[in-house]
Amino acid sequence: MTAIIERCKEGDRKAQFELYQQYSKAMYNICVRIINNLEEAEDILQEAFLSAFRNLDQFKGTSSFGSWLKRIVVNHSINHVKKRRLELVEMEEGRIPDHLDNEGEQDIDLILNIDRIREAIQLLPDGYRIVFSLYLLEGYDHKEISQILNISESASKSQYSRAKKKLKDILKVSL
Incomplete structure (x- = not known):
C-alpha cells in the first residue's frame, strides 16, 4: 500500500485510479448514508477524492489510508449537508427525555x-x-x-x- 501512495504523491494517474478503485465503493456508501441522495453522493465522493489526492502529502501513515480517506469523505459529506442548512437540536444538558x-x-x-x-x-x-x-x-x-x-x-x-x-x-x- 505504501508504494501505491508514494506513486500517487508523485502524480501517477494509474496509481490514483488504482487507489480510487480500491476505496470508491466503500466511500460512496458512506456518502450515500450521510447525504441521502445518490447523485449528490457521487459528486461529493469525487470532491473528496480530489481533496485527498491534493493533500496526500498530509497523510503521515499514523493511521491506515482507508481511515484517513474515510475522515475526508465524512467531512465532505457533512459539510454538504450543512450547506443544506442542517439543524441539530441540542437537548438540555443532563436531562434525558x-x-x-x-x-x-x-x-x-x-x-x-x-x-x-x-x-x-x-x-x-x-x-x-x-x-x-x-x-x-x-x-x-x-x-x-x-x-x-x-x-x-x-x-x-x-x-x-x-x-x-x-x-x-x-x-x-x-x-
Whole structure:
C-alpha cells in the first residue's frame, strides 16, 4: 500500500485510479448514508477524492489510508449537508427525555428485510440520519461525532436515541 501512495504523491494517474478503485465503493456508501441522495453522493465522493489526492502529502501513515480517506469523505459529506442548512437540536444538558429513557424495555423482535431498513434510514431527518450513520454504521463514538458536527456529546447521544426511536416507528408503520 505504501508504494501505491508514494506513486500517487508523485502524480501517477494509474496509481490514483488504482487507489480510487480500491476505496470508491466503500466511500460512496458512506456518502450515500450521510447525504441521502445518490447523485449528490457521487459528486461529493469525487470532491473528496480530489481533496485527498491534493493533500496526500498530509497523510503521515499514523493511521491506515482507508481511515484517513474515510475522515475526508465524512467531512465532505457533512459539510454538504450543512450547506443544506442542517439543524441539530441540542437537548438540555443532563436531562434525558422520558421517551428516551427506556433501556430496560426489550426491542421489538422483528425479522426485517435489509432493503426496508435502508429505506427507513433514508426517511430519517438529516440530523438523525447523520448521527445514526456515523455512530452505528461508521463506528464513530459520540465524542468524535460531537467534534465532527460541532455539537455537544449529549446532542449526539440525543440525536442517536431519537433516530433509533424514529426508525422503529417508521418500521412499525411499514409492516
